[in-house]
Amino acid sequence: MLKDRGLSIAFAESATAGRLASEFSLCADSGGMLKGGLVCYDVCVKENVLGIDPGLIRQFTPESEEVTRELAFRLRDLISSDIQVAVTGLTTLGGSETPQKPVGTMFIHILIEGRSIAVRNVFEGSPEQIVLLTADLAAKTIMNELEAM
Numbered sequence: 001m002l003k004d005r006g007l008s009i010a011f012a013e014s015a016t017a018g019r020l021a022s023e024f025s026l027c028a029d030s031g032g033m034l035k036g037g038l039v040c041y042d043v044c045v046k047e048n049v050l051g052i053d054p055g056l057i058r059q060f061t062p063e064s065e066e067v068t069r070e071l072a073f074r075l076r077d078l079i080s081s082d083i084q085v086a087v088t089g090l091t092t093l094g095g096s097e098t099p100q101k102p103v104g105t106m107f108i109h110i111l112i113e114g115r116s117i118a119v120r121n122v123f124e125g126s127p128e129q130i131v132l133l134t135a136d137l138a139a140k141t142i143m144n145e146l147e148a149m
Contacts, residue, residue, distance in 0.1 A: 001146055002033040002083070009142075010079035011037035012050060012071040014062065015089040015106065016131050023135050035081040040071065050074040061096035063088045065118055068107040076111060084111040085138055091127035106134045112145050 002009060011021045021037035024030060038049065043062045046052040052070050060066040071086035089106030090097050097103050108119040119141055123130045 001143055003029045005146065007082040007146075008033050008035045008080075009083040009085065010035040010075055010081040012040055012075040012084070012086040013037060014040050014046070014071075014087060015091050016087045016134055017041055019131050020085060020087060020135050020138055023139075035079050038075065038078070046071065050078070063090050063096050063101070063105070063107065065107050065109070065120060068109040069116070069118060072109040072111050072116075082113060083142065085109075085142070087134060087138065089130070089134065091130045104130055106130065106137075108134065108138050108141065110138070110141060110145070112142070113149075115145065117141060117145060 009024060013020055018037060018039045021034065024034050040046045040050055043057060046057065046062060047054050050071060051074055052067060056070060057067055068086050068088045072084045075084045075086060086109045090103045093103055102122060104123045106121055106123060110117040119137065121137055123133045
């Protein structure tokens with residue numbers, strides 16, 4: 001779908017650690033659509049490379065809708081592409097999990113031609129299953145948005 005529309009894509013990935021970019025690289029003609037990605041697993045990369053305000057991270061946590069949104073907008077300034085996808089979340093214990101945000105909570109923020117799409121979902125399963133389900137959800141969200149255009 002991206003190839004047919006002549007669209008390119010880039011990723012800023014925390015919890016998925018580059019898996020989305022990797023999955024997209026396996027598509028036929030990926031060289032014509034995949035611009036690249038940044039793995040920002042550690043908060044220092046979010047702050048020092050992507051320029052996320054440490055106050056925003058302290059206020060909302062590194063794994064939050066607000067930080068994920070900001071990652072997508074910062075990515076837009078770093079890698080020129082038609083679509084920007086940012087992902088944060090909790091695949092294992094030890095992050096910012098709470099009863100309202102349990103392990104399995106994943107945040108996706110997608111920018112497509114001026115539109116801003118926020119997605120939050122709670123998955124169950126192993127860390128790998130959560131990452132793969134997140135990749136599927138990101139791809140389906142992009143496809144649904146493009147079909148609606």
